[in-house]
Amino acid sequence: MIGFLARRLVSVLVTLALASVVVFTVLEVLPGDPAQMALGTEAQEDTLAALRREMGLDRPVLERYLGWIGGLLVLDFGRSLTYGVPVVSLVADRIQVTAPLAGLAMLMSVVIAVPLGIFAARNHQRVGDYGVMGFAQVGIAIPSFWFGIILILLFAVWLGWFQAGGFTPWREDPVAALKSLFLPSLALALTEAAILARVTRAAVLDTLREDWVRTARAKGVSENGILYGHVLRNALIPVLTIGGLIFAFLLAGALVIENVFYLPGIGRLVYQGVTQRDVVVVKNVVLLVSAMVVTVNFLVDVLYALVDPRPKARA
Amino acid sequence: MTAPLLSVRGLTVRLPRGADRAHAVEDVSMDLHAGEILCVVGESGSGKSITAAAMMGLLPRGLDPVAGTIGFEGEDLLRLSPSRMRTLRGRRLGMVFQEPMSALNPVLPIGDQVEEVMRVHGVGTTAERRARTVEMLAAVGLPDPEALVDTHPHRLSGGQRQRVMIAIALMLEPAVLICDEPTTALDVTTQMQILRLVKDIQAQRGTGVMFITHDFGVVAEVAHRVVVMRHGRVVETGPARDVLDRPSHDYTKALIAAVPRLVPRAAEAAGPILLETKGIAKTFRRGGGLLRPGKIVKAVHDADFVLHRGETLGLVGESGSGKSTLARCVIRLIDPEAGEIRLDGTDLRPLGKSALHPVRKRVQMVFQDPFSSLDPRRKVGDIVAEGPRAHGTPKRAALERARELLRLVGLDPSAAARYPHEFSGGQRQRIGIARALALEPELLVADEPVSALDVSVQAQILDLLADLRARLGLTMLFITHDLRVAAQVCDRVAVMRHGAIVEQGSTGQVFGAPAHPYTRALLDAIPGRGWVPGGVAG
Numbered sequence: 081m082i083g084f085l086a087r088r089l090v091s092v093l094v095t096l097a098l099a100s101v102v103v104f105t106v107l108e109v110l111p112g113d114p115a116q117m118a119l120g121t122e123a124q125e126d127t128l129a130a131l132r133r134e135m136g137l138d139r140p141v142l143e144r145y146l147g148w149i150g151g152l153l154v155l156d157f158g159r160s161l162t163y164g165v166p167v168v169s170l171v172a173d174r175i176q177v178t179a180p181l182a183g184l185a186m187l188m189s190v191v192i193a194v195p196l197g198i199f200a201a202r203n204h205q206r207v208g209d210y211g212v213m214g215f216a217q218v219g220i221a222i223p224s225f226w227f228g229i230i231l232i233l234l235f236a237v238w239l240g241w242f243q244a245g246g247f248t249p250w251r252e253d254p255v256a257a258l259k260s261l262f263l264p265s266l267a268l269a270l271t272e273a274a275i276l277a278r279v280t281r282a283a284v285l286d287t288l289r290e291d292w293v294r295t296a297r298a299k300g301v302s303e304n305g306i307l308y309g310h311v312l313r314n315a316l317i318p319v320l321t322i323g324g325l326i327f328a329f330l331l332a333g334a335l336v337i338e339n340v341f342y343l344p345g346i347g348r349l350v351y352q353g354v355t356q357r358d359v360v361v362v363k364n365v366v367l368l369v370s371a372m373v374v375t376v377n378f379l380v381d382v383l384y385a386l387v388d389p390r391p392k393a394r395a
Numbered sequence: 396m397t398a399p400l401l402s403v404r405g406l407t408v409r410l411p412r413g414a415d416r417a418h419a420v421e422d423v424s425m426d427l428h429a430g431e432i433l434c435v436v437g438e439s440g441s442g443k444s445i446t447a448a449a450m451m452g453l454l455p456r457g458l459d460p461v462a463g464t465i466g467f468e469g470e471d472l473l474r475l476s477p478s479r480m481r482t483l484r485g486r487r488l489g490m491v492f493q494e495p496m497s498a499l500n501p502v503l504p505i506g507d508q509v510e511e512v513m514r515v516h517g518v519g520t521t522a523e524r525r526a527r528t529v530e531m532l533a534a535v536g537l538p539d540p541e542a543l544v545d546t547h548p549h550r551l552s553g554g555q556r557q558r559v560m561i562a563i564a565l566m567l568e569p570a571v572l573i574c575d576e577p578t579t580a581l582d583v584t585t586q587m588q589i590l591r592l593v594k595d596i597q598a599q600r601g602t603g604v605m606f607i608t609h610d611f612g613v614v615a616e617v618a619h620r621v622v623v624m625r626h627g628r629v630v631e632t633g634p635a636r637d638v639l640d641r642p643s644h645d646y647t648k649a650l651i652a653a654v655p656r657l658v659p660r661a662a663e664a665a666g667p668i669l670l671e672t673k674g675i676a677k678t679f680r681r682g683g684g685l686l687r688p689g690k691i692v693k694a695v696h697d698a699d700f701v702l703h704r705g706e707t708l709g710l711v712g713e714s715g716s717g718k719s720t721l722a723r724c725v726i727r728l729i730d731p732e733a734g735e736i737r738l739d740g741t742d743l744r745p746l747g748k749s750a751l752h753p754v755r756k757r758v759q760m761v762f763q764d765p766f767s768s769l770d771p772r773r774k775v776g777d778i779v780a781e782g783p784r785a786h787g788t789p790k791r792a793a794l795e796r797a798r799e800l801l802r803l804v805g806l807d808p809s810a811a812a813r814y815p816h817e818f819s820g821g822q823r824q825r826i827g828i829a830r831a832l833a834l835e836p837e838l839l840v841a842d843e844p845v846s847a848l849d850v851s852v853q854a855q856i857l858d859l860l861a862d863l864r865a866r867l868g869l870t871m872l873f874i875t876h877d878l879r880v881a882a883q884v885c886d887r888v889a890v891m892r893h894g895a896i897v898e899q900g901s902t903g904q905v906f907g908a909p910a911h912p913y914t915r916a917l918l919d920a921i922p923g924r925g926w927v928p929g930g931v932a933g
Contacts, residue, residue, distance in 0.1 A: 291497035297453055298492075299512045299563065300485035302478075309511075313502050388502055389547040 081385055088381045092374050099370040100152075104145050107363050113137075114359040118161050135161075135360070148363075157364040162356045167364050170349060177247055177345035178338070179372075181261050181268070182330045188269035189276050189326065194319065196273075197280025198307070204285060212277060219274025224333050228267035228340040235263060245342035264341040268333045272326045279322045283315035290314070316387055324380035328373045399426035399466075400603040401450065401571050406463035406473075408445055408454065419445040419458055420627040427571060430601040432594070434618035434635070436608055438650075438849035442627035443607045447573045449473070450605075451490050452480040468570070485512045489564030493576040495556035499548040505532075505559055506544030512566040531562040535592060554585035558592065565596060572597070575607045582713035583876065587920035590616050609850065611654045612879070615639055615923025623647045639926060653854035654928040655879035657921065659902040662886040666704030669870050670838060673699050675724050675734035677717075694720040695731065697895040702838070707864065707871040709885030709902070711878060711917070717894035718874045722840050725872065726758045727751060738838070756786050759836035763843035765823035769815040775801070775826055776811025782834045793833075800829040804859060821852035825859065832863070840872045845880060857884060878921050882906055890914045 108114055115131040116123065136144055151158060157167035200212035236244035242263050248256035287293065288311055296306050335347030346365060353361035406423040410416060420442035427433050435443045448454045450465055450472060465472040468487065472480065484490075492498050499508055509531065510524040519527065525544070532540035535558040548556060557577060564572055574593060578586035594617055597604045606617060614621055618635035623644065631644040642648045677695040695717045702708045710718040724731040727743055736743040743754060759782075762768040769778055779800055780793035788796070798808035804825040815823055824844060831839055841860070845853040857880065863869055875881050881888050882902060889899035890911065898911040909915045918924070 291492065291494055292500045294453065295492065295498045295508075295560070295563070296500070296511075298451060298484055298490040299515060300481045300483070301511065301515050302481060305515060310500050310503070314500070390501055390549045 084385055085382060088378055092378050095374050096367075096371060099374075100149060100367055101145075103363055103366050103370075104148065107359050108137075108144065109141055117357045117359060120357075131161075152364075152367070158360045160353075160358055160361050162352075162358045162361075167361055170361065171346070171365065171368060174344060174346045174349045176250055177261070177343050178331075178334055178347060180258075181265055181334050181338070181343070181345060182327065182372075184258075184261055184265035185268035185272070185330050185334070186323070186327055188265055189273040189330075190323065192269065192273040193276035194280050196277040197319075198284055198312075200277070200281040201284035201288065202307070209281075212281070216274040216278050219270050220278075222271065224267050224271045225336050225340050227270050228264060228337050231263045231267050232341070245340075247343045247345075260341075260343070264334075264337045264343060267340070268330055268337050271333070272330060276319065276322060276326060280315065280319050283318040284311060287311045287315045313387060317384065320380050320383055320387070324377045327376045331369055331372060397428065400429045401427040401605075402464075402466040403446065403450070404464045404466070406446065406449060406465065407461050408442075408449060409459050409461045411457045416627070418461075418627055420449075420624075423463070423624070423627070423629050425622050425629065425632065427603045427605050429570070429603050430597070431619040432597055432604040432606050432617050433620050433622065434606045434608060434614045435622045435624060436611065436614050436650075437624035438609060438851065440626070441624040443624050444575055445627075446624075447490070447575050447605065447607055450571075450573060451484060451488055452477070453484075453490075482516070485569075486516045486518075486567045487569050488571050488573065489567075489569035490573045490575065491557070491560045491564050491577045494580050495553045495560060495577075496580065498560055499556055501548055504545050504547055505551070508548075509544075509559065509563050509566065512563055516567060518567065527566065528562075531566055532559070534565075534596075535559070535562045536588075537562075552585075553581055554588060557581065557585075557589055561589075561592065561596070565600070565602075568600065568602075570603060571605065572602045573605045573607070576609065577606075578613065579609070583878070583922075584713065584916055584920040586613075586922065587616075590922065593617065610922060611639070611651060611850070611928065612921065612923035612926070615926035623650070639928075650850060651928050653851045655854075655857070655877075655883040656928060657879055657882050657906070657924065659882045659906040660884065660886065661903065662901045663705065665706050665886070668701050669704045669739060670702040670725065670872075671700075671735075671737040672721075672725065673735040673737070675699075675721065675731045675736065677720055677724055677729065677731045693894045695724060695894045698889075698891065700889050700896060700899060702870060702872060704837075704870055705868050706886045707873050707884055709881040709888040710872065710874045710891055711876065711881050711888055712891035713876060713917075715893075716891040718891045719842055720894075721891070722760075722842055722872060722874050726760055726840055727754075728760075752786075756782070756834045757836055758838045758840065759831035759834055761824075761827050761831045761839065761841040761844045763846055765820050765827055765847060768827060769823060769830075771815055773814075774811065775813055775815060775818075778815070778826065779811070779830045779833050782830065786834065797829070797833065800832055801826070803832070803863070804829045805855075819852075820848055821855060824848065824852075824856050828856075828859065828863070832867075836869075838870050838872065840874075842874045843876065844873075846875070846877065853880070860884065878906075878917060890917065 115128050115135060115137060119128060119131060132138055136147065155168055157171065159165065160167050160170060163170060196212050200209045203209045232244050235241045243260060247260045250257045293306055293310060296310050301309065334345060335350060338345040338347035339351060346369065350362060350365050353365065403423060403425045407421050408419045410419050423442065423446055425433070425435070435446065437443045445454070445458065449460055452472060452475070454460070460473050463473065499505070506525070506528055509528045513519050513524045513527060528544060529540045532543055537543055537555060537558050551559065577593070578589050581589060590613065593604065593606070596602065608614060614635065621633060621635050621638040622629055623631040623638065623646065625646050631638060631642065631647045638647060639651070642651055675695055675698055679692045679694050680690070698717070698721050700708065710721060712718045720729065723729045725736055731744065734744065738754065738757065743751065746754065776794050776797045779797035780790070783793040783796060784790060794811065798811050801808050801810050806822060806825055810818070815826065818826065845856050848856060861884070864871065873881070873884055885902050887899065887901050888905050889896045890905065890913065891897070892913050898905060898909065898914045905914060906918065909918055
């Protein structure tokens with residue numbers, strides 16, 4: 081178990097190192113001058129030279145890369161070109177929106193999907209099953225930004241239960257902050273819940289066909305006992321796998337949904353960074369998002385190890 | 396005779412529409428008495444497992460009992476509510492299944508799964524349940540039951556898991572124990588241990604045991620009474636001695652005649668040496684990974700043998716003994732790390748891919764599983780013709796030859812135009828043999844070619860191989876775990892254990908005067924050893 085986690089941790093670090101190389105190469109090494117990108121084609125040559133010097137672009141590539149990574153290790157992400165403030169302070173503000181948004185969306189998709197999936201599996205090839213699968217089909221087909229707009233129309237414009245957009249900071253009013261994240265989380269969660277519900281249903285159905293379920297029946301265990309005592313823990317294994325992958329989609333989806341709900345999160349920061357050609361912001365935030373995805377998948381591996389005692393299953 | 400414990404009368408179970416017949420079992424009647432072992436014997440599709448599932452109320456969805464009764468302790472099991480049936484399952488009716496590797500929940504500790512029987516039936520306090528669990532694990536002969544309680548199933552061997560299953564089934568001292576092929580997936584020595592365990596427990600506790608099997612050797616070993624089933628119907632019932640030695644129904648007679656005699660075959664005069672192996676070594680690394688070295692397993696070592704032209708050498712041994720690995724090394728499907736494989740004097744081991752190509756033609760293999768070893772998307776004719784075409788035979792000639800070969804193995808030549816799924820297991824194995832023969836090999840390596848087949852089909856395939864051998868002068872390396880089959884087929888046998896050949900010699904010598912203790916243990920474990928099928932009662 082310890083060995084397994086140590087090996088997974090090594091692979092996390094390798095993945096992050098590779099991601100940093102890719103990000104750095106795309107933004108700073110491939111043809112295209114980051115200073116020129118930031119200032120536009122009309123910029124004066126001496127202004128460009130000054131910015132290049134400020135960004136350290138006159139230094140060798142390896143030195144710049146190592147300098148960037150060294151800075152990351154002491155939480156020095158550099159200074160934003162457009163805001164003129166340290167990127168770390170920008171990120172610190174924005175993460176307070178995006179991390180709870182993605183977390184809440186993840187929680188909502190699990191809370192919606194797992195019971196629905198179990199319900200569908202129990203009613204296999206009956207009305208309930210077809211109903212859930214119909215819902216899932218629609219959920220997968222419809223993009224989350226459209227859900228977002230519908231939710232705004234319904235709950236904000238028409239019913240007036242929530243605000244249509246914007247974010248109340250946590251330190252001002254935690255309840256209001258949570259409330260302003262509710263609709264965007266729901267919009268994000270519905271699509272992913274549809275996928276997760278299908279996965280849960282399939283996993284429960286597969287597990288119900290196992291030989292040891294028959295053994296449990298032969299002991300006189302009730303159908304509820306079989307489902308909750310035997311099947312669920314085994315069915316969780318594929319659900320966890322997909323859950324980990326879904327988290328990456330949730331982060332990507334957050335980028336879009338933050339713009340729909342006008343939330344000052346990481347997604348808007350990247351979006352603004354790209355439109356304003358702020359290479360420093362984009363480079364650091366992209367790596368940060370990669371780190372979040374890799375970390376969540378590492379946590380999924382830890383959960384695997386807790387759920388399934390067989391070493392072979394964790395290849 | 397006292398009233399039966401469990402009485403099946405006119406049981407008929409309907410199959411879903413579109414099945415190959417209307418009923419899974421039809422008008423089945425049998426009685427199980429307290430303190431007896433009733434063997435229900437039959438080939439696949441005979442309805443023996445369906446009958447057991449009906450008794451337990453565990454029929455798969457879509458299979459409905461449409462007629463009959465199953466009387467047990469004053470109730471008809473077919474008419475009980477699901478909740479009433481649940482109170483009987485595990486408490487009054489226990490069951491052990493065929494495949495022990497998948498019969499236990501992989502994520503729960505053994506103890507939880509054993510004591511669950513008491514928990515769901517509301518029997519005992521936590522401490523009592525735990526004590527009973529330890530007591531039963533000890534009773535089925537498992538070592539260190541205290542520690543076993545917290546162990547997960549993947550740490551146990553198949554035989555140990557089957558013991559756990561028996562402990563589970565007997566926790567609440569049921570009146571009836573149903574064993575559905577409980578030893579079929581086990582090695583022969585483990586099988587004998589489990590058979591003895593079932594017999595002992597049955598004798599001590601007076602349980603009525605219904606024992607389902609396809610193996611007449613097992614019947615001879617354990618049965619008091621026998622029910623023979625075929626195509627969903629009972630064809631013969633009677634005391635074990637009568638059915639085994641004086642079968643009355645033609646089908647029973649045919650089945651018993653198909654059981655290989657344990658009479659060693661007389662060795663035929665051997666030709667010159669065709670194949671000789673020296674010092675072959677193959678190791679595998681189990682587990683391990685990036686940072687941790689795995690365990691080294693010596694799959695094959697000390698396994699030198701010679702094979703003469705026209706001879707059949709049997710490689711016998713239990714699972715994991717290395718017999719398949721050795722065979723695969725010989726034909727270079729896997730590459731051994733050391734040693735010589737001399738075919739007609741040429742060492743095959745150093746040969747590269749292109750130098751090996753002409754050798755491949757001379758050595759062909761027949762595989763165990765007739766269901767997965769044929770490409771389902773290709774016509775049988777193309778499958779058989781593929782080898783010759785790869786070695787340069789024109790398509791038309793290869794297909795013509797394929798049709799001849801299909802006739803040779805007892806199939807209609809029109810089979811060439813059909814797909815593998817249209818054939819039964821035995822027919823597919825014939826196709827597999829035709830495919831291997833298409834290249835006119837000098838050496839045929841047969842890896843458990845009859846293990847997946849019913850006994851009557853097995854007899855046909857063994858006859859076919861004997862016939863081909865006589866007609867074509869085939870040399871065969873025959874891998875099997877079944878000593879009855881080895882006795883019938885092989886001129887000489889080599890007994891393998893833990894990757895090494897521990898004993899080899901003529902079949903008569905090895906079976907008649909085994910020198911190695913392991914060989915003796917294997918021979919002693921052959922079920923029904925004292926019974927001579929169709930011969931004089933022992």
